[in-house]
Amino acid sequence: METELPWNIILASTAVLAFIYWYFTSTFSYWEMRGVPFVKPLPAFGNIVDYILWWNTYQESCVKIYKKLEGHAFGGFYDAHKPVLLLRDPEIIKQVMVKDFANFRDRNQSIPEKLFPLGSHLFSLTGSRWRKLRVMLTPTFTSGKMKMMLPTIVECTRELISCLEKSADSNDFLEMRNVIANFTTDVIGSCAFGLQINSMKESDSEFRRMGNKIFKPNHRTSIVRSISLFFRPIFWILKPAAMSQEVNDFFIDLFKDSMSYREKNKVVRNDFLQLLIQLKNKGKVDEDRLSSKDDIHLTITEKVSAADAEKDEPLEMTDTLLAAQCFVFFLAGFETSSTTISCCLHELAVNPDIQERLRKEVDKVLIKHGGKITYEALQDLKYMDAVVDETLRKYPPVGNLNRVCTKAYKIPDTHVNIDKDTKLIIPVYAIHHDPKYYPDPEKFDPSRFTENNIKSRPHFSYLPFGEGPRVCIGLRFGRMQVKVGLAALLTKYKFSVCEKTSIPLGFDPMSSTITFWPNKIFLKISHRDN
Numbered sequence: 020m021e022t023e024l025p026w027n028i029i030l031a032s033t034a035v036l037a038f039i040y041w042y043f044t045s046t047f048s049y050w051e052m053r054g055v056p057f058v059k060p061l062p063a064f065g066n067i068v069d070y071i072l073w074w075n076t077y078q079e080s081c082v083k084i085y086k087k088l089e090g091h092a093f094g095g096f097y098d099a100h101k102p103v104l105l106l107r108d109p110e111i112i113k114q115v116m117v118k119d120f121a122n123f124r125d126r127n128q129s130i131p132e133k134l135f136p137l138g139s140h141l142f143s144l145t146g147s148r149w150r151k152l153r154v155m156l157t158p159t160f161t162s163g164k165m166k167m168m169l170p171t172i173v174e175c176t177r178e179l180i181s182c183l184e185k186s187a188d189s190n191d192f193l194e195m196r197n198v199i200a201n202f203t204t205d206v207i208g209s210c211a212f213g214l215q216i217n218s219m220k221e222s223d224s225e226f227r228r229m230g231n232k233i234f235k236p237n238h239r240t241s242i243v244r245s246i247s248l249f250f251r252p253i254f255w256i257l258k259p260a261a262m263s264q265e266v267n268d269f270f271i272d273l274f275k276d277s278m279s280y281r282e283k284n285k286v287v288r289n290d291f292l293q294l295l296i297q298l299k300n301k302g303k304v305d306e307d308r309l310s311s312k313d314d315i316h317l318t319i320t321e322k323v324s325a326a327d328a329e330k331d332e333p334l335e336m337t338d339t340l341l342a343a344q345c346f347v348f349f350l351a352g353f354e355t356s357s358t359t360i361s362c363c364l365h366e367l368a369v370n371p372d373i374q375e376r377l378r379k380e381v382d383k384v385l386i387k388h389g390g391k392i393t394y395e396a397l398q399d400l401k402y403m404d405a406v407v408d409e410t411l412r413k414y415p416p417v418g419n420l421n422r423v424c425t426k427a428y429k430i431p432d433t434h435v436n437i438d439k440d441t442k443l444i445i446p447v448y449a450i451h452h453d454p455k456y457y458p459d460p461e462k463f464d465p466s467r468f469t470e471n472n473i474k475s476r477p478h479f480s481y482l483p484f485g486e487g488p489r490v491c492i493g494l495r496f497g498r499m500q501v502k503v504g505l506a507a508l509l510t511k512y513k514f515s516v517c518e519k520t521s522i523p524l525g526f527d528p529m530s531s532t533i534t535f536w537p538n539k540i541f542l543k544i545s546h547r548d549n
C-alpha cells in the first residue's frame with residue numbers, strides 16, 4: 020500500500036522550527052548593526068551557555084566575555100537572546116554610574132508589586148519612587164546611627180564565640196559558612212526586626228530557614244532562572260522560592276507584629292526598625308549632620324540624585340513598604356556580610372602570616388580601647404581594613420552590577436548610541452581579577468590596599484559596594500559587621516586549613532546572577548594560645 024507523505028505535518032514542523040530559530044537568533048545582529056564590538060553568540064544560548072547549563076557561575080561567564088573583549092572599552096554580548104552591554108573601561112563605568120546617572124538610574128531588577136508586595140524595596144524600586152525612598156532612608160545609615168547600633172552587633176558575637184568553643188577544645192574542624200551565616204542572621208534579625216533569633220543555638224529557626232530559602236542555590240530556582248532567560252514571563256509564573264507567598268507573608272507578619280509590640284508597650288530600641296517607625300510616624304528620620312568623612316558615600320548620593328529630581332510620585336509609608344525595607348536590609352545585609360567574613364577566614368587560614376599580623380593588630384587596638392570593640396577601636400584597625408578590602412576584591416559578594424538605560428544615550432567620543440531599556444553590566448568580579456589592575460590576581464595580598472597602591476589604580480577598578488547614587492546604602496553597616504565578627508573571632512581562636520578545605524575556593528554554579536555562593540569552607544579551629 021502506498022504511504023502518503025504527511026506534508027501538512029512536515030510543513031508545520033518546518034514552520035515551527037523556523038520560528039524557534041528566528042526567535043532565538045533574530046536579535047543577534049543587534050550589536051553589529053550599532054558598530055559595537057561583540058562576542059559571537061551561540062544560537063539560543065547566546066554567550067552564557069556555561070551558566071545556563073550550570074558549568075560555572077554567571078560571574079565566571081562574564082570573565083570569559085570580558086577577556087574576549089580585551090582592548091575595547093565596552094562591548095556587546097547576549098544573555099541567551101537578549102543584547103547586553105558590558106562595560107570594561109573604568110572611565111566609561113564612571114560616566115554611567117556617576118556623571119550620566121540620570122540616563123542609567125535603574126537596575127534591571129524591578130519586581131511587580133502585585134505579584135510580590137515585598138518587592139517594593141530600595142534595591143528594586145525604579146524612577147522617582149526609588150529616589151524619594153533613598154533620600155528618606157539615607158539618615159538611617161549615617162555614622163551616628165551606626166555607632167548607636169554597634170553594641171547590638173557586639174552582643175551577637177557572644178553566641179558566635181561560644182559556638183566555636185567545643186570545636187576549639189578538640190582542635191576539630193567546622194563548616195564556617197554556616198556558622199557565620201547564623202551570626203549575620205542574628206545581627207540583621209536584631210537590627211532590622213528587633214528580634215533575638217539565636218540562630219547559633221537554634222539553627223533550624225524560621226529566620227534561618229527563610230534565609231536559606233532565599234539564598235541557598237537549589238535546582239528549582241536555577242531551572243526557573245535558566246528557562247526564564249529564554250522566555251521572561253516564565254519567571255513570574257513559576258517564581259523562584261525567594262518570592263514565594265510564604266516568604267512574603269513571613270516577613271510582612273514579622274514586621275507588623277514587631278512594630279505593634281513596640282508601639283503598644285512603648286519599647287524603644289537602637290535599631291533600623293525604630294528608625295522606620297519614626298519614618299512612619301513623623302514622615303522622616305531624625306537627621307544627624309552628614310559631616311563625618313565616613314558619610315561621604317551618602318552625601319554623594321544625595322547631591323547627585325537631587326540634581327536628577329523630577330516630578331515625584333507620592334510615596335505612602337504603608338506597613339508593606341516599610342516591611343519591604345526591613346526585608347531588603349535582611350536580603351542585602353545578611354548574605355553579603357556572611358560571604359565576606361567566611362571567605363576572609365578561609366584566606367587567613369591559607370595565609371597564617373597574614374592572620375598573625377591581623378591578630379596582633381586587634382590585640383594592640385583592643386588594649387588601647389580598654390578591651391572593648393568600640394566604634395573608635397574599629398576605626399583604628401587599619402590592617403584589618405586592608406584585609407577586608409582584599410577579601411572584597413577577590414570575592415566580591417555582588418559579582419556584577421547592573422543598570423538599565425532609562426533615557427537614550429550616546430557614549431561620549433564614539434558614534435555608539437545606547438537605546439532606552441538596554442541592559443548594562445559592570446563585571447565587578449572580572450575587573451577585580453584583571454592582572455592589569457591587580458597583578459597575580461589569585462594571590463591574597465592586603466598590601467594592594469595601602470594608600471599609595473590604591474592611588475596608583477583607576478578609582479572605578481574597585482567596586483565591591485557599587486558606586487554613584489545607587490551605591491550600597493548599608494556599606495558602613497556591612498563593613499562594621501564584618502570587622503566586629505573578625506575582631507571577636509581572632510581574639511579567641513586560630514583558623515587553619517584541614518584536609519577538607521578546598522583550595523582554591525570554588526563557587527556553586529547555581530548561584531544567582533547577582534550574589535554568588537562559595538563552596539563549603541571547612542577550617543580547623545583551635546584556641547589561640549595552642
Ligand code: HEM
Nearest residue numbers: 142348351352355356417483484485486489490491493497
Ligand atoms: C559586605 C557587605 C555588603 C556588600 C559587599 C554590599 C554590596 C552591595 C552592592 C554591590 C550593591 C549595589 C550597588 C550598585 O548597584 O551600585 C548594594 C546595594 C544595596 N545594599 Fe549592600 N552590600 C553589603 C551590605 C549591606 C547591608 C548590611 C545592607 C543593609 C543593612 C545593605 C543594603 C543595600 C541596599 C538597600 C542596596 C540598594 C541601594 C539602592 O539601590 O539605592 N547592603 N550592596
